[in-house]
Amino acid sequence: MKLKKMMAAVLAGVLTLGLLSGCGGGGEKKAEENKPAATEAKMLENIKQRGKLIAGVKYDVPLFGMLNTQTNQVEGFEIDLMRELAKKLFNDPEKVEFVKVESKTRIPMLQNGRVDIVAGTMTITEERKKQIDFSDVYFNAGQSLLVKKGSPIKSVTDLKGKKVTTVQGSTSAKNIRAKAPEAQVLEFPTYPEAFLALQNDRADAMTTDNSILIGFTQKDPNTELVGGLFTSEPYGLGFSKGHEEWVKFINDWLQEIKTNGTYAELYKKWFKEEPPK
Numbered sequence: 001m002k003l004k005k006m007m008a009a010v011l012a013g014v015l016t017l018g019l020l021s022g023c024g025g026g027g028e029k030k031a032e033e034n035k036p037a038a039t040e041a042k043m044l045e046n047i048k049q050r051g052k053l054i055a056g057v058k059y060d061v062p063l064f065g066m067l068n069t070q071t072n073q074v075e076g077f078e079i080d081l082m083r084e085l086a087k088k089l090f091n092d093p094e095k096v097e098f099v100k101v102e103s104k105t106r107i108p109m110l111q112n113g114r115v116d117i118v119a120g121t122m123t124i125t126e127e128r129k130k131q132i133d134f135s136d137v138y139f140n141a142g143q144s145l146l147v148k149k150g151s152p153i154k155s156v157t158d159l160k161g162k163k164v165t166t167v168q169g170s171t172s173a174k175n176i177r178a179k180a181p182e183a184q185v186l187e188f189p190t191y192p193e194a195f196l197a198l199q200n201d202r203a204d205a206m207t208t209d210n211s212i213l214i215g216f217t218q219k220d221p222n223t224e225l226v227g228g229l230f231t232s233e234p235y236g237l238g239f240s241k242g243h244e245e246w247v248k249f250i251n252d253w254l255q256e257i258k259t260n261g262t263y264a265e266l267y268k269k270w271f272k273e274e275p276p277k
Helices: 002-034 043-050 077-090 106-111 171-179 191-199 210-219 244-259 262-271
Strands: 053-057 065-068 073-075 096-100 117-119 133-141 143-148 163-167 184-188 205-209 223-226 233-239
Touching (some): 043 077, 043 244, 053 077, 053 106, 077 096, 077 117, 077 262, 133 210, 133 244, 143 191, 143 210, 163 171, 171 184, 171 205, 184 191, 191 205, 205 210, 233 244, 244 262
Parallel strands (some): 053 117, 163 184
Antiparallel strands (some): 065 073, 117 233, 133 233, 143 205, 143 223
């Protein structure tokens, strides 16, 4: 009789522990499943708690984002914009980490959470809007052609049978194939490589946004822009999908720096002229 009572007590204890364990485990799992990822729900809050902004920027685009080999620092209009954003977030323009992006890596690096924002001469397109979110337009550019002075190429209509360089992952390659289908398009990983091909006569022209090409004319006065603008390229700051509060914060900040004159100061610093109205 005592043995039966002891066995019954042990069995009851095992069942009780199993039920408690099952309830506890299931409750925790359910709570975990229902809990939104902090990086998805509270991007702005997370950035502030982290204490620094992580910005994806170009390292190969004169005037916008270019590595200074003497100082080993990246410099340009978009770099200064990100410093201003860090100043807005933390009251300190130095609280920003710059991460190198290229045209073909900008969107993947946003999607995998490597960067908080991309300021990388990125044109707002409907195709890209399906993959990432954009801020309001912060710079208006247009695609043009860069050639050596004295070149017979004066517009996109002169590119038949000619070699034209651009960069991988940009809208420029797609646009030039549509505008000059009989041209041979050579795509390079970076802008300096595309420009070097033009300088070394491995190509007859280079094409991308006029704002980028202007920077290269400053590096080599033997080159010039021709053909005017044959596309419209509105640049937007890029974000991973689903962070409405973060996007709104950026748009409000862009409006603020345009209103208080900060944007105009940075524009004149790098492009030596007043920003277009």
